[in-house]
Amino acid sequence: MLQNLKVIPFGGVRENGKNMYAVEVEDEIYILDCGLMYPENELLGIDVVIPDFAYLQENIDRVVGIFLTHGHADAIGGLPYFLSANQVPVFGSKMTIELAKITVASEKKLRHFDDFHVIDEKTAIDFKNATVSFFKTTHSIPGSLGIDLKTEAGHIVYTGDFKFDQAAKPEYQTDFGRLADIGRDHTLMLLSDSSNAESPYANSNEHDISSYIQETFKYHPGRIIVASVASNIERIQQIFNAAALTKRRVVLTGQDLEKIVKTAMALDYLKLPKPDLLATTKELHDLAPEQTIVLETGKMGEPIKSLEKMATNRHRLLHIKEGDLVFITTTPSHAMETTVAKMRDMIYRADGTVKAISDDLHSSGHANKTNLQLMINLLQPDYLMPIQGEYRLLEAHAHIAEETGMATDHIFITKMGDVLKYDKGQFHLGAAVPAGDTMIDGSGVGDIGNIVLRDRRLLADDGIFIAVVTIDRRKKKIVAKPKLTSRGFVYVKANRDLMSESSDIVVKAIENNLAHKEFDWNDLKQDVREDLSKYLFDQTKRHPVILPVIMEVNQNRHR
Incomplete structure (x- = not known):
């Protein structure tokens, strides 16, 4: 009789990326994806955000492996940070593993890490308490797989990023038969992608998108x-094919893009229509x-900042x-709409013009309302955990599921660290575990906390005010x-008083x-800081970061 079954989100809920x-089955922990998230604007100077691994590190002897759905950063970007401290087996499709190797190689400690295992949709791995198998899904990258954990209580199914496209090419096709088989064998819980849950529109199929790109290049x-x-x-x-048909050549920008293109070509997932295309x-x-196509992805695959630089x-x-x-061939998230609008304006100011696929077609790599309902109907899960999306998207997914007949109390909108525990034939919310964001700034991992971010916001908003004083403590006087x-606070010459x-x-x-x-040195600095802060706020209604620097003449050192 199954005694311990838990499902725990460490990221991907109430956020994008x-x-x-983690799925705990008795004394084993199965980790599903290990991604990162690019920061919002308020995280000043932060490069990326990864999950808090504390709970998993405390229980690392129980972790049997990390199982990856696809090769995008939101699924594999956290690997170097997790594996640096915890070297566990990593499982994924051929394409996913090659991209994971590139990601992991960026960490010096992991240059010799080789515990990668290539699997496919036919693979089934028997562990002590569960069998892990995989099924093909349709996404914007080949080798995308959903994950199925078969336990004594039923199947726990994780879709990863997916959509349904009846016109998809063979390497991108969904295995509908496999999904139906899992559904017939009893799906206990479904963890399903919610990124596009608000969209009522059918996604354009890739054949139509390919024609649209070709026409744009032609005219x-x-x-x-x-x-x-x-x-x-x-x-x-599609860009390569359209370039070849319109007698253009493609220039790749950026090392990230070149690495990914070379990897996809080596695995035969990406083909050059003519030898001299690049x-x-x-x-x-x-x-x-008229012969030029410049393919721009920017640093870490993000094209928007690079386009802004081109325009300025x-x-x-x-x-x-x-x-x-x-020509913008990616569909930006709702959170990026303002940034994209500003970028468009910059391009027009530079005498360029802008065209976006999203202006004319509904292009997304994620399931819309109809797709999500079809997934639920194929798998017939007892319980649903909407994942991969901000709160409103998880809520929209919950309403979509209710329309299929799922009971409201069988749908869990979770937050990071929530524990869904299976007990006496039912899932319920148990005691939470530590979870949150770990911020990466340069080579620093987790050393940027709320206090540092608060100081950065103050510096950005109100600047800094530095007071340097030399004292003679023995004579008790200021030398x-x-x-x-002042920097970023007031213009000194205009504020002499x-x-x-x-x-x-x-x-x-x-x-x-x-x-x-x-x-006491600390008391001295604190008094200077407090008295100055009060006066400066009274005069300016601003709170600059105040930095007192007190030096002592006899000892000739900073305090």
Whole structure:
């Protein structure tokens, strides 16, 4: 009799990206995906966000492996950070594993890590308490798989990112028969993609998108800069095909894109329609505009910032000029709409024009309402956990499921760290485990917390105010008049009275401290900081970061 069965989201719920889920079956833990998320604007200076691995690290001896659905950053981007401390087996399709190897190789500690295992839709792995198998799904990258954990209580099914496309090519086709088989054998819980749950529109099939790209290439007389996501292999193939048919050559920008293209070509998932299709960046300026396609993905696969640089003459390779068409072949998330609108404006200011697939077609790699209901009807799950999406998307998915007849109390809209525990034939919410965001800034992992982010916001909003003073503690006097510096707070020359009064406040705070018998450096700095902060806020209604620097002449060192 099954005693312990839990499902725990460590990311991917109430947010876009950072997919990571754990299924505990007795004394074994199965990790489903290990992704990252690109930060929102308020996370100043943060490069990426990954899940908090604390609970899994505490129980690492129970982890049997990480099972990957596909090769996008939201599914594999967290691997280097997890595997650095916890080297466990990693399972995925041929394409997914090759991209995972590229991702992991970026971490020096993992250069010799080789515990990768290539699986496919025919693979079934028997562990002590569950059997893990896989099924083909349709997404924008080949080798996308859903994951099925067969337990004593029933199947736990994780869709990964998916959509249904009846016109999909063989390497992208969904295995409908396999889904129906799982449904007939009793699906206990379904973890299903919610990214496109609000869309009532049918997704355009890839055949129509391919024709649309070809027409765009055919009828534009000048240079075309195509913005795409580096790991959308299907879209890149369509771009290659359209370029060949319209007698154009393609210039790839960025190392990320080149690595992914080379990997896909080596695995025969990406084919060049003609041998000389690709041109080097050195050849870019020798090509006639009507022969040129520039494929731009930007750093880490994000094209928007690169396009902004092109429009403002800051890009290392090219600048947008009159006659250029920027063709956006990726559908940005709702959260990026304002950023994309600003980027479009910049391009028009640079005399370019903009066209986006999303203006005319409903292009998405994720399931819409009809797809989500079909998945539920095929698998017939007892319980549903909507995943991969902000709260409103999870809520929309829940309503979609209710329309199919699922009971409201069998649908769980979770947050990170929630534990869904199976007990006496039912799932219920148990005691939560530690979970949250770990922020990556440069080489720092998790060393940027809320206090550091608060200081960065203050610096960005109100600037910094520095007071440098030299004292002689033995003689209990100030040796040199305070030197005040402001950056991003006020213009010093235009605020002489403010600076003069601030200097007097610093002197008074220090003299009060020097007069005391017991002298404490921390108390001295805190008094200077508090007195200055009060005065500056009264005068400006701003809160700059105040940094007192107190030096002592005899010891010649900073305090």
